[in-house]
Amino acid sequence: MRKLFGRALGGLMAIMLPGLAMAADIDGSSLSVLWGVPFAGILLSIALMPLLTPIFWHHHFGKVAAGWALAFLVPFAITFGAGAAGQSLVHALVAEYIPFVILLTALFTVAGGIFIRGNLHGSPGLNTSILAIGAVLASFMGTTGASMLLIRPLIRANDNRTHVAHVVVFFIFIVSNAGGSLTPLGDPPLFLGFLKGVDFFWTVRYIFPETLFLVGSLLAFFYVLDSWYYRRSGELLRTDPTPDSRSIGFDGKVNFVLLGAVVGLVLLSGMWKPGVVFDIAGTEVGLPGIVRDVGLIIVTLVSLKLTPKKVHEDNQFGWGPMQEVAKLFAGIFLTIIPVIAMLKAGVNGPFGAVVSAVTRADGSPDPLMYFWATGVLSSFLDNAPTYLVFFNTAGGDPAVLMTTLAPTLAAISAGAVFMGANTYIGNAPNLMVKAIAEDRGVKMPSFFGYMVWSCGILVPLFVVMSWIWFRT
Numbered sequence: 001m002r003k004l005f006g007r008a009l010g011g012l013m014a015i016m017l018p019g020l021a022m023a024a025d026i027d028g029s030s031l032s033v034l035w036g037v038p039f040a041g042i043l044l045s046i047a048l049m050p051l052l053t054p055i056f057w058h059h060h061f062g063k064v065a066a067g068w069a070l071a072f073l074v075p076f077a078i079t080f081g082a083g084a085a086g087q088s089l090v091h092a093l094v095a096e097y098i099p100f101v102i103l104l105t106a107l108f109t110v111a112g113g114i115f116i117r118g119n120l121h122g123s124p125g126l127n128t129s130i131l132a133i134g135a136v137l138a139s140f141m142g143t144t145g146a147s148m149l150l151i152r153p154l155i156r157a158n159d160n161r162t163h164v165a166h167v168v169v170f171f172i173f174i175v176s177n178a179g180g181s182l183t184p185l186g187d188p189p190l191f192l193g194f195l196k197g198v199d200f201f202w203t204v205r206y207i208f209p210e211t212l213f214l215v216g217s218l219l220a221f222f223y224v225l226d227s228w229y230y231r232r233s234g235e236l237l238r239t240d241p242t243p244d245s246r247s248i249g250f251d252g253k254v255n256f257v258l259l260g261a262v263v264g265l266v267l268l269s270g271m272w273k274p275g276v277v278f279d280i281a282g283t284e285v286g287l288p289g290i291v292r293d294v295g296l297i298i299v300t301l302v303s304l305k306l307t308p309k310k311v312h313e314d315n316q317f318g319w320g321p322m323q324e325v326a327k328l329f330a331g332i333f334l335t336i337i338p339v340i341a342m343l344k345a346g347v348n349g350p351f352g353a354v355v356s357a358v359t360r361a362d363g364s365p366d367p368l369m370y371f372w373a374t375g376v377l378s379s380f381l382d383n384a385p386t387y388l389v390f391f392n393t394a395g396g397d398p399a400v401l402m403t404t405l406a407p408t409l410a411a412i413s414a415g416a417v418f419m420g421a422n423t424y425i426g427n428a429p430n431l432m433v434k435a436i437a438e439d440r441g442v443k444m445p446s447f448f449g450y451m452v453w454s455c456g457i458l459v460p461l462f463v464v465m466s467w468i469w470f471r472t
Contacts, residue, residue, distance in 0.1 A: 028345030035338035038072040042331045047447035065331030072335045088337050090281040097333040106296040111148030112317040113255040113307035124226040131174045135215045138179030139186040147176045147429040155440045163229045168437045169453050170222045176429040177421035181211045189387030189416040194270045197398035206410045252311040265295040321435035343389045368470040371411035375419030379426045387416040422454045
């Protein structure tokens, strides 16, 4: 599949490269909503094909993603010219997708190189404690790092229980999403805000109450639900494949140092401003970003080199989850290009109604509508570019957004991070956790089955948050 997609992509690049320098930005106001069909197609494929054709999807999801990507790129190149299509392709790859995958790969590798030795009993109290710890860690080592570190020991602690899917679902809610809302290290949307000039500690000052309410409510509800499952007759299996142990320890400790290096590289890329910029086929790439990405690749290779083989074996470490995320998000990042362009066109674009909905009659932004518009789109689009679209829609001036329009920026930040939990594709760690759980034998809900959980539990909490914090 990689060879097929690579050849097709290489052929397109060969055709497009001569005109890249002359390409202009996509004018979203001139696009038809039909250009969003490939994006809708890949979303529907992720949602329906695992249900309708699970064997085909398991073996060919990469080809399906590549097919939808080409379904956008080829007609776009024919209609608007190789230059415009090529520039959009290069920008999506160089400025967004490649850094995204490099960071995820580094966190996946480093966290996968840490084995939490021993096994505890998956009681409601222990499970709730692990989720709470993960929520705290997520803001400091990223939702991906915290998810990859804790999902395996959590599944192992519950491998003697009949019902485990709800544990993983709440793990996605809390650790893979809500917990990453307090610093730019936690979630990609906040990191983009940090790169745009938002103060590092701004989010912890302005959305801490919302985060505390959401995480606290989810932990309380989970404890009640998990206690009910735990007390059901026949819940515990007779044989525990990984018996409980008294001592807990860590193998692969060198990866804690490497995790610190990942955090340092991410911080460096946001705080170091040398003013050195390289133009790659119309896309500007700053020196800090290059240093960060090269550093993260080195960290990944060092982790693979220094981590004992037994640690990876004990962790059942494999590249399957990372490959699934990389392939599916390659298709998503490419097919989302016209959708984001149409959103950026504002009131003059096909999605002008969405932009108009977040603005009051007097022209001032409506935090309540920003919260829901950012959140709903973040549920189905990648939450990072969605955050950026509404950040710019609200003016794009970090100094104003952090002060005069602080309620609006808080609404955008909360909507992007919290509602990324509404679907499997709202945030990259969601799919990774799902893939790891299924690899360990946990029968996870389907795409729509997961949305039943999120709509039944998260959405009512978002309504309460709207009434308390975003009605200003």
